Amino acid sequence: MTAMVKAEGVHKSFGQVEVLKGIDLEVATGEVFCLIGPSGSGKSTFLRCINHLEKINAGRLYVDGDLVGYRQKGDRLYELKDAEVALKRRDIGMVFQRFNLFPHKTALENVMEAPVQVRGVAKAAARERAGQLLERVGLSDKAGNYPSQLSGGQQQRVAIARALAMDPKLMLFDEPTSALDPELVGEVLDVMRQLAEEGMTMIVVTHEMGFAREVGDSLVFMDGGVVVEAGDPREVLTDPRHERTQSFLSKVL
Ligand SMILES: Nc1ncnc2c1ncn2[C@@H]1O[C@H](COP(=O)(O)OP(=O)(O)OP(=O)(O)O)[C@@H](O)[C@H]1O
Numbered sequence: 739m740t741a742m743v744k745a746e747g748v749h750k751s752f753g754q755v756e757v758l759k760g761i762d763l764e765v766a767t768g769e770v771f772c773l774i775g776p777s778g779s780g781k782s783t784f785l786r787c788i789n790h791l792e793k794i795n796a797g798r799l800y801v802d803g804d805l806v807g808y809r810q811k812g813d814r815l816y817e818l819k820d821a822e823v824a825l826k827r828r829d830i831g832m833v834f835q836r837f838n839l840f841p842h843k844t845a846l847e848n849v850m851e852a853p854v855q856v857r858g859v860a861k862a863a864a865r866e867r868a869g870q871l872l873e874r875v876g877l878s879d880k881a882g883n884y885p886s887q888l889s890g891g892q893q894q895r896v897a898i899a900r901a902l903a904m905d906p907k908l909m910l911f912d913e914p915t916s917a918l919d920p921e922l923v924g925e926v927l928d929v930m931r932q933l934a935e936e937g938m939t940m941i942v943v944t945h946e947m948g949f950a951r952e953v954g955d956s957l958v959f960m961d962g963g964v965v966v967e968a969g970d971p972r973e974v975l976t977d978p979r980h981e982r983t984q985s986f987l988s989k990v991l
Pocket residue numbers: 752755757775776777778779780781782783784
């Protein structure tokens with residue numbers, strides 16, 4: 739089976755600063771892939787590369803067998819045009835630490851927006867689907883609320899529904915609970931757990947080691963722009979082999 743994401747020697751620099759120094763990994767279709775590591779290790783940058791928000795400088799990155807950001811002709815790579823990138827990004831849902839909802843639109847309008855604007859779905863159909871998605875994240879009764887009238891956890895659940903509205907084949911989560919009050923974390927993790935059960939392929943950058951242990955199929959510990967250790971989350975979190983993983987986990991567990 740084709741991997742949903744495959745990274746081969748992925749490098750990314752900002753000016754002189756090399757942030758990703760040769761990432762090799764594979765995310766299987768249908769798995770929950772957790773990415774952990776200290777601040778500044780390059781986790782967000784890697785997600786942003788997968789989602790075409792950054793272009794890699796060297797190596798190869800594939801989503802569902804398709805090269806990200808480039809087209810290959812013979813031995814040469816050509817950068818994709820903006821319109822081609824926009825098409826590919828439709829298949830990837832991303833949920834950020836901050837919810838990034840449109841403040842002047844209701845929860846329902848936030849969820850309908852992309853299907854109507856980007857996919858040209860008729861408004862009535864998009865509204866009906868948005869209602870179903872809000873129900874799925876437990877927010878049917880908040881459809882008419884504006885983001886300012888929702889808690890952080892509710893806003894994040896709207897953000898998840900909004901990403902799902904585009905029928906992504908891959909969901910990327912960048913520390914989706916770290917901006918939330920502790921009592922609201924569980925309601926967002928519950929929605930993610932449900933998505934995992936439904937078979938969604940998910941890459942989750944997280945500090946929630948309990949979630950990684952319980953729900954994760956694979957876990958990678960990144961440090962300094964490289965993959966230090968990878969494996970079954972229960973094994974890596976219980977019995978890390980690498981000294982850098984041990985040192986990180988001793989601070990966060
Ligand atoms: N657009 C950019 N321009 C310059 N440097 C950047 C840019 N984006 C990220 N960096 C740098 O890349 C490094 C890795 O950042 P990144 O956000 O990927 O780390 P992270 O592992 O996600 O950290 P955190 O857990 O704090 O979010 C940091 O040193 C950061 O300052």
